[in-house]
Amino acid sequence: MNDGVEREYRGRRVVPMVYVSLVGLAVMVAIGVLKATTLSGLKASDVMVPALWLFLGVRVVLEQWRARTFVTADGITVRGPLRTRTWAWTEIYGIRVEDRRRGSPRWPAYLYGTDGRRVRLPHFDELQLGDPIAEAADLCATAVRLGLTSLETRPEVEERIRREARRRTAWQRASGAGVVVVVALLVRDFWMIFTDRPTLSFLLLLGIPLLCIPVFFLLLDRLGETLAARRSPSRA
Structure with missing residues (x-):
């Protein structure tokens, strides 16, 4: 018997941008394949670009038509593009709809575990639901009514959530710094072409930023923790 907590969130409404993205990606793959088949000597980039x-x-296809979120009295199951994971209600701290400010969807829902980590709930957003915030509130209220979970705030879990948020910020900024490195290397290569000097290979052009990103992350993560410690009210 459905007690009100059993729900399924999936891609019932196909967003027009999905079709636009698929057409654009198909065109890019076709161009890459055509270019690769017309060249006499294939390079690594000629194969890697269309493969990417x-x-x-x-x-995009798997996220739209395979990914979904299942909610039962036993817990919440998230089926992503490639893997499926399940959280029991004892492992779930809460469900929060957050404002991404940029991108689509604008209001995605996240499952927060007691370890402070979060995972996106596929199709639990404004693209598939009229009011995802109200839906999340109703789902949490139903789970509390059935005794499956509690809305009690736990300071130690909140601190883990803030720690994971700082780590995500560090990764995002490190990735942005990696993009800056790529742009700088491309500018350098263009300059080398104009001056008839040797340029970087494709693998080296890609490898240098990939090696820089973990270094940037470690530095930014350490900086974020230092600033958080200084702002902490418990610090003497």
């Missing part, structure tokens, strides 16, 4: 576009296209 194809991977992105497959991911």
Whole structure:
């Protein structure tokens, strides 16, 4: 018997941008394949570029038609593009709809575990639901009414959530710094072309930023923790 907590969130409404993205990705794959088949000597980039576009296209398809969120009295199951994970209600701290400010969807829902980590709930957003905030509130209220979970605030879990948020910020900023490195290397390569000097290979052009990103992350993560410690009211 459905006690009100059993729910399924999936892609019932196909967003027009999904079709636009698939068409664009298909065009990029076709161009890459055509270019690769017309060249006499294939380079690594001639194979990697269309493969990357194809991977992105497959991911868009899987996210739209395979990914979904199941809610039962036993817990919440998240089926992503490739893997499926389940959290028992004892492992769930809460469900929060957050404002991303940029991108689509604008109001995605996240499951927060007692370890402070979060995971996106597929199709639990304004693209599939009229009011995801009200839906999340109703789901949590139903779970509390059934005794499956509690809305009690736990300071130690809140601190883990803030720690994970700082780590995500560090990764985002490190990735942005990696993009800056890529742009700088491309400018350098263009300059080398104009001056008839040797340029960087494709693998080296890609490898240097990939090696820099973990270094940037470690530095930014340490900086974030230092600033958080200084702002902490418990610090003497």
